[in-house]
Amino acid sequence: MTHWIKTQDGQEYAIRFTQVVYIQLSSMEDIPSNQIQKFLSGFASWPLSRVYRFYWLAFKNGARKENKDFDMTEEDFMYWVNDDETIFPQILKAMELSSPTEQKKTAPRAATTGKR
16 A cells, blocks of 8 residues: 655655565565564664665655655665654554554455345
């Protein structure tokens, strides 16, 4: 699911937390495929540079899906998020809404069929 982050100056950027982001991150961090789940479950203990890389990849993934340009370098991205205090809380909210648990809560219920 694509979420939109609105900056202080009114621009909107797509962000997507999908399996592609996790695969790209694990590849960039040289994590073997049999260790990906363990790697991802340790999110709370990741160094900030890895967290920012993860978010940067999610923005790149969102831009690709929405056919938008997102050509910031990782370093530019860190400064961008740091300089606009509205971005980070929106990233956290988008990540929360992208979690499988949250998606189940907000998904419309399927119509039930059956005879009474």
